[in-house]
Amino acid sequence: xxxxxxxxxxxxxxxxxxxxxxxxxxxxxxxxxxxxxxxxxxxxxxxxxxxxxxxxxxxxxxxxxxxxxxxxxxxxxxxxxxxxxxxxxxxxxxxxxxxxxxxxxxxxxxxxxxxxxxxxx
Amino acid sequence: xxxxxxxxxxxxxxxxxxxxxxxxxxxxxxxxxxxxxxxxxxxxxxxxxxxxxxxxxxxxxxxxxxxxxxxxxxxxxxxxxxxxxxxxxxxxxxxxxxxxxxxxxxxxxxxxxxxxxxxxxxxxxxxxxxxxxxxxxxxxxxxxxxxxxxxxxxxxxxxxxxxxxxxxxxxxxxxxxxxxxxxxxxxxxxxxxxxxxxxxxxxxxxxxx
Numbered sequence: 001x002x003x004x005x006x007x008x009x010x011x012x013x014x015x016x017x018x019x020x021x022x023x024x025x026x027x028x029x030x031x032x033x034x035x036x037x038x039x040x041x042x043x044x045x046x047x048x049x050x051x052x053x054x055x056x057x058x059x060x061x062x063x064x065x066x067x068x069x070x071x072x073x074x075x076x077x078x079x080x081x082x083x084x085x086x087x088x089x090x091x092x093x094x095x096x097x098x099x100x101x102x103x104x105x106x107x108x109x110x111x112x113x114x115x116x117x118x119x120x121x
Numbered sequence: 122x123x124x125x126x127x128x129x130x131x132x133x134x135x136x137x138x139x140x141x142x143x144x145x146x147x148x149x150x151x152x153x154x155x156x157x158x159x160x161x162x163x164x165x166x167x168x169x170x171x172x173x174x175x176x177x178x179x180x181x182x183x184x185x186x187x188x189x190x191x192x193x194x195x196x197x198x199x200x201x202x203x204x205x206x207x208x209x210x211x212x213x214x215x216x217x218x219x220x221x222x223x224x225x226x227x228x229x230x231x232x233x234x235x236x237x238x239x240x241x242x243x244x245x246x247x248x249x250x251x252x253x254x255x256x257x258x259x260x261x262x263x264x265x266x267x268x269x270x271x272x273x274x275x276x277x278x279x280x281x282x283x284x285x286x287x288x289x290x291x292x293x294x295x296x297x298x299x300x301x302x303x304x305x306x307x308x309x310x311x312x313x314x315x316x317x318x319x320x321x322x323x324x325x326x327x328x329x330x
Contacts, residue, residue, distance in 0.1 A: 085144050
């Protein structure tokens with residue numbers, strides 16, 4: 001079954017990096033969002049059953065998106081992909097309901113490892 | 122140099138590279154201060170030498186006095202003309218916060234202030250430049266940090282007469298702490314002659330996509 005997948009990052013290059021790193025065998029329908037506001041709208045609209053989420057973004061950051069998804073009890077698997085590599089950033093997003101954290105820059109190997117870890121491949 | 126400006130793709134690419142480098146430098150500072158650092162989106166702009174001071178004032182905000190440290194950097198591989206200055210600016214209020222964070226009993230002495238300024242400059246500049254170089258598949262060398270001035274006006278961080286260029290690429294990275302008024306800014310300033318080298322590097326990276 002096709003998975004609605006959202007890639008939410010303010011950088012076009014970062015979005016491309018994620019898109020390029022997706023497993024070839026994966027059957028996904030990709031939506032792109034350029035900030036947290038667009039991201040949460042897409043998630044509310046059902047485009048983010050699975051989400052790759054950046055943290056540092058204008059308008060609304062990734063933490064706020066996680067908070068909203070949590071408080072609105074939306075079913076969404078969110079993996080944070082961020083340049084904020086402080087251990088505490090990871091702890092915070094996990095506490096806010098993110099499944100895991102990938103350090104930027106992302107590549108297909110890092111992504112596949114995380115997806116395999118949770119049986120998402 | 123025909124067009125000093127960056128294309129939208131080049132700007133986006135540079136922004137993301139800076140973002141990753143900023144994250145690494147932020148992590149290094151967080152470990153040093155044993156606290157969580159709040160990161161914001163880095164800003165990239167082209168500035169004229171006459172605008173630089175007002176850009177700095179705008180960036181640092183309404184603070185009375187600041188202290189600043191500089192480190193020069195340069196590409197150590199190939200024949201590229203990539204070089205620039207990394208400048209760290211602290212508000213004086215941040216010194217009080219630092220004394221608190223690092224559990225000093227009294228106000229910081231002159232010597233301790235200097236040590237902290239140089240240490241933090243080394244930590245941030247080193248991690249940031251290494252992060253940039255790694256992603257741009259190059260190597261950047263940098264000079265030892267030197268103090269530009271302490272408890273000076275933001276306007277005096279860069280004296281207009283000292284600037285040997287007309288236009289430069291300015292990258293602003295701000296670090297703030299939660300529940301604290303500590304903040305410091307890392308500026309990377311690359312003179313006009315380096316912009317072409319930067320653009321070449323970015324185009325090379327963009328070709329990979």
